Amino acid sequence: MAVKMSRKSFDEAFERLKETYVIYAPKRFPKEGRYVDTDVVRYGVVERGKEIVYDAKSDYPAKEVIGPITETLFYFTDDEYRERKTDSKPVLIFARACDINAFKRQDRIYLENGGFEDSYYRKMRDRISFALMECPDKGWDTCFCASMKGNIVEDKDYIFGLQLEPETVKVDIKKGSLEEVFKGEEMEYSVPLVTENSRKVELPVIPNKDIQQQVKNLDLWKEYDKRCLMCGSCTIACSTCTCYTSYDMHYTPDSNAGERRRISASCHIDGYTDMAGGHTFRSTAGERMRFKTMHKVHDFKKRFGGEHMCVGCGRCDDRCPVFISFSTLINKLTHETEKLTGGSK
Ligand code: SF4
Ligand code: SF4
Known part of the structure; x- marks a missing residue:
């Protein structure tokens, strides 16, 4: 089922969503960009629907929700340790098709790697659902998702999809219980997937x-x-x-009390x-x-x-x-x- 609603009705629906989910979406961080007086768009917790940045590709990916640049894994003293406390409220991430697929790729590494699971990733991953955000017709100028099959998602990958315009919002509801959340005029709508980018990539075939x-x-x-x-x-x-390193931070130079942190690393x-x-x-x-x-x-x-x-x-x-x-x-x-x-x- 799909509905069309005013922006005001969407903002009200967003408040209802917040009762169930912690909501992450791309948002604008003013004057935190790479150059003087520029903004950065990255993922963060959003409290109101109008905070969601829809008309630009986020500078940083949705993976930051589950793997921030630095995070504490556990706290330790001389003879014991305690894992960090984890919230249990479900998480909803507003994401593009490529970001949803990126989570699937990360799952292979964190959850299917020789029988080992990353328990910190697992705990967060099990709480996550996605809202699929429509992309422009061919994506943005540097996208090549169609060449990498990062453009393809299935109905089961997200609980609703949306087109978020300044005045109106179209929502394609995939999870039945959300029909109570999004109230609008019924219509035909499903998120159109990008099928072609301006930038095309041919992949190497290495036979032996x-x-x-x-x-x-x-x-x-x-x-x-x-x-x-x-x-x-x-x-x-x-x-x-997905690469990271870890670092033990001691609270004082002469104590064994501290915390172990995971920090993004790069090859x-x-x-x-x-x-x-x-x-x-x-x-x-x-x-x-x-x-x-x-x-x-x-x-x-x-x-x-x-x-x-x-x-x-x-x-x-x-x-x-x-x-x-x-x-x-x-x-x-x-x-x-x-x-x-x-x-x-
Ligand atoms: S390597 Fe691929 S997945 Fe990573 S940032 Fe570049 S295009 Fe995106
Ligand atoms: S590591 Fe090299 S390729 Fe990557 S962003 Fe820096 S200069 Fe560019």
Whole structure:
């Protein structure tokens, strides 16, 4: 069932939703952007419907709801520890199709990794439902979700979908109990999925280990030794990057009381692969770019099956301070791989 309602009626429905859910959505944080006097759009708890930023792609992904840049896992003293307290109220996230798919990719890593589950992720994940936000016809200029199948969601993936305009709101209700929440005029509406982007990506086909080794040695990676700053901005803004490190913070220098924190990490930055004894894997920017790229469009799928890790949200391209385009890199990689294979698959 779908309904059309005024913005005022939607805001009232939003108040009813809040009785059941903690609601996260993209919201504007004034003057917290990268440049002077610019805003940033990122996920946060929203108290009123009008806080939701609908007409722009968020600068940072919905993954921040479940994996913030830093979070406390547990508290410890000399001889005992206590996990952090976790709220049990259900969580509703207003998300685009790519962000919903990004959660599915993260599930593979946090919940299906060799039989181990990340209990902190699991507790939060079990509370989450999605509201699917309609995208512009072809997405935004850096999106390539259609190439990565990040554009496709099924009815079971969200409890309602919506088109949020300044005056009117259309809601496609997927969960029966929400018919009491959204009161409006019945109509035909379902969220149209993006089927094509302006930016298109061809994915590399690497048929065997021999070609994989040759791909590893391509000169193309060396270009990034000069260009990439190894700042990690692309991975922090990435919908699907999951790497983190942990840090024990002692409350005073001479006490063993403190807390263990999980902190986002990045394969691009110094220190990520440092080992005891001083060895470092992948010390150059090009090697790090290769590692990330292969993970996003080859290694993840080889390990877990299903889709590639990258959902084509394009946030890495949006955030890179030196305008390195990941989608362009994938196309270059595919071109070079085809030269190695003669185009065979
Ligand atoms: S690699 Fe780039 S396009 Fe792909 S999911 Fe991450 S941020 Fe989005
Ligand atoms: S690709 Fe861009 S955003 Fe990513 S680490 Fe390099 S310079 Fe930073």
